[in-house]
Amino acid sequence: MRVLRCLIATRSSAAREPTRCHDRLQRPEGVDVARRTARQRGASRRPRDLFRSHERGPRPPRRHDREVHRGRDHGRLRPTATPRGRRPSSGPGSRRDARDPRDREPTPPSGLRHPSGEPYRRLHGRGRRRRHHDRPAAGPVEPLELKGKAERVPAYQLLHAGAGEGRVRRVDLPLVGRAEQLLALSEILDEVRETSRPHLVTVVAPAGTGKSRLLHGFLDGRGRGSTSLVGRCLPYGEGITYWPIAEAVRGLAHVLEDDPAEVVAERVGTLFADIPDAGRRVASVIGLTDDVYPAEEVAWGVRRLVESLATRDPVIMLLDDIHWAEQTLLDLAKELVETVDAPLLLLCGTRRDLFDDHPEWPKDGERVRVMDLAPLSHDESNLVLGSLLGTGTVDPAVAGWLTAAAEGNPLFLEQLISMLVEDEAVRQEDGRWVAVKPLEELEVPATITSLLASRLDRLGPTDRTVIERGSVMGQSFFRGGVEALSPEPVRPLVPSSLDSLETKELVHSTGDLFVGLPIYRFQHVLIRDVAYEGMLKRTRADLHEAFVDWVEQAAPDRLREFEEIRGYHLEQAYKIRIEIGTPTVALGPLGERAADHLGSAGRRAMARSDVPAAATLLRRAAALLPPDHPERPKLLLVAAEALIEQGAFTEADDTIQTTIDEAAALGNRSLELTARILGLELAYTTAPEEVEDSLVKRVERMIPELESLANHEGLARAWRLLMFVHEMALRWGDAEAAAVKTLEHARSAGHRLLEIRAIPSLGYCALNGPTPVPEAIGRCRILLDASRATLEELGWSFLAAQTSFDSGPVELLAGDPKAAESELARDYQTLERMGEKNYISTTAALLARAVYEQGRYGEARTFVEISRELAADDDVTSQVLLRGVHAMILARANEHAEAETMARSAVQMSESADAPEAQGNALLDLAEVLSIAGDREGAAGALTQAIARFESKGMSVPAERAQAQLASLARSVAEEPSVPS
Template identity: 30%
Template sequence: MCGTPVGSGGPSREARKTVTSLFIDIVGSTELAERLDPEPLRELLDRYFAACVSAVGEYGGEVEKFIGDAVMAVFGASVTREDDAVRAVRAAAGALGALGALNADVTASHGVRLEARCGLCTGEVMVITAPDGGFRVVGDAVNTASRLQGAARPGEILIGERTAAVVRGHVGVEPVPRMRLKGKAAAVPAWRVTDPAAGERDGPGTPGAPLVGRDDELHELGHGLRRVRDRGQVCLVTVLGAPGIGKTRLVGEFLATLADGAAVVLRGRCSAYGRGVTYAPLAGMLHENWAGLAGPVSSGSEAGARAVRTLEAVMAAGEPAGVEEISWAVRYLLEELGGERPVIMVWDDLHRAEETLLDLIDDIATWLLDVPVLLLCVARTELLEIRPAWGGGKPCASTLELGPLTREESARLVGELAAHAEVQSHEHRDARERIAVECEGNPLFAELMLDLFADTAPGPVGTAPVSIGTAPGARIPPTVHALLSARLDQLPDDERRLVEMAAVAGRDFSHDTLRAMAGDEGADVAAPEVVNRLLRRRIVQRVDRENLRFRQSLLRDTAYAQTPKAHRRRRHLFLARGLGRDGEGRLAFACHVEAACHLQRDLLPGDTRLPDLAPHAAGVLIEEGERALRRKDLPAAAALLERGRALLGAGDPRRLAVALHICDAWLGMQDAERCLAVLAAEESAGGDGRRTRITCAIQRCVVALRLGLAPPEAVRADADRLAAELREEADDDLIWCRYHQLRAYLHLTGESAGADASLRHALARARAMRDRYEEDRLLCAICEVAKWTPGRLGEGLELCAALSARFAANRALLVPVLVTRAYLTALAGRIGDARRTLGAAREHAGDLHLDLADAAVLEMSGVVESLAGAHDRAEELFRRAAAALRAAPRAPDADTAEAAAARELFHRGRTGEAAAALDRLVRRAAGPGLRTRIAVASLRGRIASAYGRHDEAVAMVAEARELSGPVDDPCLAGDVLFDAAVVLRAAGRSGESADAARRAAGRYAAKGATLLVSRVERWVDGGA
């Protein structure tokens, strides 16, 4: 009997369980203590204990106690696992392996070499668990393991008879002569572990469950492919069903029936692991097939080269392309591939996908025309909770929801599975019939129930499994979770431990990963023999020679959840250290550290310390989040940045900037509640209290102004109050960068020069911080403001040229630059160049489905056509822009575009229609902006003048001039003055008219708008 005392404070829980006990002890500890000073000895033993604890934890065991230099661990005490014994053996081997790695260090530093030996025994014990989680294990297996450890040689692992029975096939073992052990009445049979990795070198396991009762669904999938092929169109087919119902098996069977070369098959899988990594399934799909894809896609064209660069960036997680750019590149890829034969894109586990990936698939189904593509989506029914309208409104979309098998189909399935499991004799018929009933038509239930039944039969070590001992009876679990838990509970320790290691690694894992994890923990569970036992049990399957995968993601999830949190934490940290902080594994590194941090918080809720790797992992997640932010993948950006912030300590100087970027993402999604919650959370986290308070106050003003939570006057008053506090923060680039942006937003109502100056001050601060995200968005904003500033258009065109080069790979930012360039070019009289520039902008916006950008292009196209005198075309474009703005979610108001369309009606001589359009606009508009009010007043003056109502006309243009007084946009001021000149001349006030015309020309000339200057001069000279 061994164990720590069970704490008081409530009743203890007792359970009779099968566990595997493991003892690890240092050989020659007395001599070691004699040679070393107590301080280095303590350090050395601490590292040895840590290695043992890590090894035990990695495989799901629990260290019950330390006895001198010995470590006692128990496998199966808290949770009974099918592979408890295998895990224990591999933990022993992992501990010994870790000791070897430790020796490489301590031999040089301390001049000593540590050796250990291990003993394991599996048997029934009583587990007494206290309310506080402490436990005691009472039983012969504990004492026998201790005695086997004492009888082992240095570096040797000895195991008892029952342990050998359950690890055979996973671990190489050989019998040793029966041993006389202290306290045992009879000699004890024992086995020596010879090859902890023996199972890895065996062949693959038995085939998966046969496909039964799915003929109709197979026909439907075939029909979908024929429709794609014959009609040359995109079809979206979604296969839905509960876990284990056979979705993946159905799709696999369908793909297996395809003739060679019948279609290009691309397959990607979404994972719950590392949420927020939007395009990982697409990257995996491309990686697997890139050798055959790159050539057809590139095809020597500029568009092909752009698509290749974008897709390579997705695979490499390099400088991100925008969301829309990636979507366009995927559509381009499919167009090229679909020119020769149909393409089948299989998206497995789509219920785990990020929203942006769902948007990508929806985008393909909606916008890809005349291309034979079958989008085959495999998901649990939770997908419809995420997207209730999934597939709705598509011309070719269908859903196959797999239901349970019939009783007859279940019996047939169980019969076929029984042939593999050797559960076929007459005496087993009752068990088979019971399984067919109790599996409730779920193929996975049936397969695992039969495996559980077959695995429990007794048999001597070294013989083939005898299939049946007793019928499953009440041991058949009623739910998937209970079934998988029981399935895992039946695994021998070594297998169970390997499963838990693999579960921490993820659904997919490699032999190298398992060996490394086992070595780190001094365990021997990664032996080929053990892996092959898992293959034969159909728990894992081979992906290729080096890689394995859990057959069921739910099985992996269950194994992970049943692994003690402390062990999960250690394994995650071990895997993180193995992956490193840079290169291809950097995101997996961050996810492992993130998981370890969450587990540590669960284990030590009062301890605010984080693992030493946490700051580096935070940096990776933050960098990925900022990539998503730059490509405008706002949901992923918010998720990744929030995850990164959670790994930063309260005093980390990065926290505040990250919080602001999270707020920016929610601001872009117009979610005021989450914007404010992010800022409140950052203030409550502590850190630099004054700095955080001021910065968050500034950002709250920005949120209030942009989302209309407060009137501009109130926000301006708050900004003025904050200005007094900022005098003490002169060197804080972050605070001033955000404050200047706030001032720019306040100036935008009319003081464009002030907005430009504020944006440039903010840009200088962003550059001082080396914040590329801030730089890019500020440069884009400066470029957009250049349309309205008093600065000459030549300066604006120079800025447009520089930014066109900077944003060449980010078309989402390039489009507004092109819109500004087109406007300034048209003002200079180069209408043809302006039209060509807008044509390029329209193509980019269309490729990327940028609704708001497309509306901006339409509106600017209307401006250019109006300047060219094509008023009918201009009116059409303004109306299309207004319609697009009204239809788009989170769009700015369409009032300015509607006012411009009314002016074009007036220019076309349709004065009554123009007046009616203005009346409708005024009735509908809720608080129109200043520029709209100016445009309406000025046009009403022209309309009144056309009807001979000259006093009214003069009053209206006077109102427009008064409204435009604070506005420093030279062209807007010139437009109002020119309207006044026309109205005043018609009213017989020639002197005032000439003065207004002269001043209008002066305003246009100050901007460099030669086209508008010429228009005024022609009018003065008597032209139109």
Template identity: 30%
Template sequence: MERKLATVLFVDLVDSTALVAGADPEVARRRVTQFFDRVSHCVTTHGGIVEKFAGDAVLAAFGIPQAHEDDAERAVRAALAMLDSVAELGLEARVGVESGEVVVDEADSTFATGEAVTLAARLQQAAGAGEVLIGPHAYRLTSGRLQTEDVGPLDVKGFGDRIWTWRAEAVLDGALKRGGVAAPLVGREAELELLQNTYERAVRNRRAHLFTLYGDPGVGKSRLAQEFVEGLEGATVLVGRALPYGESVTYWPLAEMVKSAAGITDDDPLEVAVEKLRESCENEAIADLLGLASGVLEAVKGERSQQEIAWAAREWVERMEDALLDLIEHLAEWVRDAPLLIIGLARAELLDVRPGWGGGRLRATAIELEPLGREESEQLVEALAADGPLDADALEALLEKTEGNPLFVEETVRMLAECEGRPLSEFAERIPDTLQALIAARIDRLPPEEKTVLQRASVIGRTFWGGAIKELATEVEELDSVLDTLLLREFLVPEVRSSISGETAYRFKHVLIREVAYSGLSKSARADLHERFAHWLRERAGEELLEIRAYHLDQAAALIAELDGGPPPELAHEAAEALETAGRRSLAREAHRSARKQLLRALELEPTLERRYQAARAAWRLGDLPAVSKEMERVRAEAAEEGDRWCEARALAALSEVALNRDADVDEASRLAALAVDVADANDYEPRFDALHVLNTGAWWRGRLTDSERYARDQLALAQEAGRGDLESRAAIDLAGVYNARKDYELAAPLYARALELAEQSGSIVARGHALASSGDFAVYREDYDEAQRQLEEARALYEEAGVASALGRVLYRLAVVAWHQGDLDRAERLSRDSIRTLAPLEDRGTLCEAQRRLAEVLLEKGKVDEAERYAEAALDTVGPQDMTSRASTRSTLARVRSAQGRFDEAEKLLREAVGIIDETEYCAFGSETLQALAQLLRDRGREDEAEVFERRLEGTRVASSAA
């Protein structure tokens, strides 16, 4: 079995019952046979196959067994030709056309199944007499080639959603016409200049010159030629296209040029066309096409002798038959005293059939167009993105996928523009239908052994090894020769280095070649090949490439599950074990997103308590508090039931952090943390450390700095006993934070420095991020905002690398604070919003309330009082009842908003509440702004005596700070 992108056509005879009723059976049968013959002729002359006859309907397919990039256009051309052809019989037909992925049996490759078959049949039933209706996939594939009328959405039996449909009315000849922004010519200045210089030389010397542009599909050959000819002045431009199907098409490009030169149109009667030809050409040897070409040359030498001729054989030179190729070379060699530039556009396959094309001739040039560079690709994307620039992630994904191919860029931007508000992530793995058709056609033209190797290699990935292909393609006898040919055809490129010793490595030249080759394999074949490759990899590389082996086993299991409802137990067990080990490795190197994905999949394939804990642990490291709460509760329950203290202690420590940061419940967090310490063994350091950190943070929230210091010192001792530099770094940060809150900066400074040193030595990405973020915070207190920004940006990059969303949200908030102090309100607003967007789904209330109040402060400063009020009130709702610093800070912010609204009594009440909250704590560092705001408010209201009381308190705080 093989999967293909094909176009399906259903045609039915209109009023066939009336045709048969009352008619002689033999006459009726003859009429129906004539209908079938006409329809079949239209199908086959356009390169399709008639799959079956059903009653008086015909099913045809285009792209089976051989795909072509223009299969959809061929199908519509055939459909329109059918209407005209059967009309000559006095009959009418209705046609439905749709494209899509179908499955064909290799033993009987003309039988296809798939959604496109069903939809084409439904469209045919919905069409009126003499109508061709096309579905959405066929429309996209023919966009710019057809004159259509939008029929709108149709209710189609068997399809849940309404299907948008178009009526095909005519085929547009000539250049592709599409809506939207026209693609500019980017990065081809040197090639365009070479074309222009060659043209000027042909004009100057009055001689013919053959110029061949080689390049992969989509690299921009047609676009470059179009730009060149549009810039010509005073030249006659004749364009011919080689047709890949039809009858008597050998000299079709030449005929197009002659008709263009003579002004002959398709609807000219024969006698008019002959007269126009006679006027244009002195030689009337119409029956002899070579003589006709000679007539064109006479025109060049005669009445148009003062004009330059640019003959652009602009498409598919490699499809031209030998006779026409001979003629082109003959013209280039023998035309004298006539300025003639012949431009041919070709793929490298031309050299397979004409290795000497243009070779050994004095007036012949050939160049190859290479893909665009990154900067040029970005320019093209910017020019094409009519709805504004893509975000950084979407742009990066697009550039990675398209690899500098201009057509690939254009079609992918076009596909993204059709997202209609849906997330771009839905389209990240999709290939535009137009590109799939283009690449699939190129692959289908390969000999069977080359296609087999390409498809088997696609299962492995972008990079693969010769030994693996030998294992997966045992039926290919001359494998080295086939690989060499694929290298010459530029489907593959050699890899300089191989990650498996003794194995030659290869790489698909373009990622889309690999993806399209893979899409052609049936799912059952993919499953078998994934599993076989995983076993080869284990034998050849052992555990060195475990992550790759786990991926392939997972793919095999998933594909079989899709086909059969579930994978075999042996495969599920093998895949789960490999995925669990890979997930643990990912956690160890702090690749938390990968770890989470691998461990969840291992758990799905074969559930165990250990796998459930490891998957929940990955969520914990990512800061996904909702997932941690749900999954760790189950781990805790199962661990307690099984008597697994190791898992239970860790689950309790994780749940204590959820209670603190999500629920803002310090009492419950402290209870769970204390339980974790009790359950954990004495030498089980990690859960005990995590629990102590929660106890420390809970004491901090309450403003009990003495208790916080005690817990921090316990953390430090435990980390040193465990010999864990990453934990010791975290403990040093927690202890420094206590001194910072007391404004004892001389004691805090060396601890921050030590934390950074320990984090660097540990090699932990997250530990370095924590140390840099805390050191950046300390720089804010010292009012060194440039240093704070530098360290916080470094921390941000590390958190992004590790995928630690909660820590990333916190550092974004801290950067917003720095921007606020630097007076950059726009940046402060943007960073605050980014922090809120990151933290809100994680339900991290501890920092979320601070980000909300900071945004309110920024908006208030920018005069957006109403929006500032919304965020200030949201911050007050978010803050936990035992988070003393944030209870005070959020009230202080809302008080500022109330003052701006002229609601001074409410503002005073809020500020007095904030001062009262701070008074219940041991904080020195966090009350100054509130005291100053309250004193200023009282003074503004003429209550100077009361204001002086708070000003004296503020001065006392400053003196205490100086003494510290």
């Protein structure tokens, strides 16, 4: 009976869940299924278990109909669904933002040393001048009547303004106020330390309020005993998903901009010395290698890094400006907080736009907090003023006027006072700052942007030229680049001009070097934006292009790292030239050059399943080419695929249509047919009832032509679509034949991702098809071995180590728990060695089952306990599995009451996820428990319910087997000698 039950349970794992798809397919556009669809791409095989494969279903239709949310546990069942919004494109443009050690100053990981043997230390850039002893002091005076203010404004006299030079000082001054926030952060850090659990704090406020200042202040103060990873999202060039991770890792490794590639590789390698697998994954996304790993493996690599850094001290990860983050990075951040098994404090700075663009971003929860940062109070604004003005006291009227005008925005205050001092509207007389003319006559620009514009308008021509050249590059910029981009007569003046801009508080030197010359940074990104906007469009276009020429020649060994960035600048040049009326024909080479970079970055993003970035980059690339360019429809085809994965069906449909038209116009029939197949796949996904009758015929008609064109990719796609359709119709034999063809053509096309995706499907078809069970099992074994080998060959060992989610149950189905154990134990050991703590709970639960099947109940209990220890409370898959096995172990130990309670809790838990197969399996476990206890009636009831669950999903095999079990139960009751009354 045991084996039979196992066969039912495990055989069912290989069945599909082909019904109830169509009604759920038509999610409105905008209800985002991006991550789930991205995650379901076969590129990254989803972790699977006894229940998983049913939840997967035939891919295109099923990937949009999940009711069970595959969230933090990467595909395992969870009881809730979270709709997500897609991210619109982001902000204004400019060049890459060079890394700034001022902002990343990492605290070294404990015990880590430089390759030189020196311990790590925090770096301070040359531009960083902290003067904590300069702390100013202020005291209240009579409230003031100010022009434009109905109420009297509280005023403060600056008692002591600290040391200074009679001018506005640099702004890297003490953090003023924010005591409440610092205390809250400190308390959270304490909790992180005590519980060894991750926490997320998102600090929200408008630009210039002081989010970054607060977070860096916290890192510099209370955060010093922790290891910090600091990265910032860029305001432009969507698609640069992992930039903040690269910045954080390079910062932690103390890599400077000018370090040669070998030094960078060596230093980053040192960080990953104990976790080389994770190191390879992270290196692949920070421009250090050409390897490609799926986003899921990358997230795992980052998670391992955090866990390994956190073995002694907590890790503080600061991701700033996440309103500009790519979806995949936000997913990674959320996943870190949900899955890291270590003391991690993830701090994020953002403007409020984040919540409009990403309503799914966590806002509350046990370990989640959103901190709204209010403007500074008058008192605090006065202290900032004191810091800025340096020595002497400030006329209370002037102080009151300034702080009232700034309305608590320290950036506004800094820039306003700098402007007034520069204009000599405010000056120091006998140690006291006073207004030169009546305050009513002083003008206050209405917005921070107009204030910054007036400041820049006051610059002389050289300074203006220099700041504008800088602004083309980004918030951080290179002196070498400014010189290269400046007209001949200005070049020798660049260093002194940068000094003068520094004095004016517009830029500062970061202390880092690029090609031997200093890197500078705008005091605030808004200053960059205003400087950039102030240039003629033609000049901007020339400079963007010239900058790419310069960087290619200045840093030839970093071109891969800068690929998206170079693409971005060339794209800007192209777009601006179009705007100013340059004929498109004249822009051919420029467009091609830009499209080349963006297209190659897009393909890489696609290969690692970073579909939001891939869709953006590929579409941007295509937009730079004329409609008759042969590369354009090729880019659009991949973009369309990414859009489908993202759930952006309308855009995908448009893109496919354009691809078909353009490929046809170019006479590229092969591409046209491939696009048509993608179009049919989309139609089958979004409106299956409209196409399902004719679809098979339509695809079959295309196949001979694809064959004559030897278009293996098109053929693989065609057969894959047929496979889906047959699966949905439960025509397993046809589905299996189509799966075989898919695999064959994917291999001939050399399309590894299509190949990897097809292998498991073929397994399911084989198991469900007409092939006799033993043969089907044999075939599955071969396929799963091939799948494992392919993943290992690609170096995707993390995904390879999830093979036993399939092969374990297959062996159990084959009645060979020993083989199941060997498969599962192999992966268990790998995952354990990799330090994996998320998936391994499912592997342990399955292992418990394989060991239980062999009668080794004590060992099975050990694995149950391991799984319980590691499984999250809401990880339904692991919890249901482990409870089922635990219940059966208890029943065998004659602890019947406890066993039944446990088995029923598994059933109840399985009900919370819409997963009839999981429910059926939990009911089978319950039947076993009741049967051992002699409650045959109860066992029969549970079996009947299990059968109903399986049948509700058309899972005939497990249903039939449960029927057989039920019949055998009935027979044994009949055969039992009746007890005389």
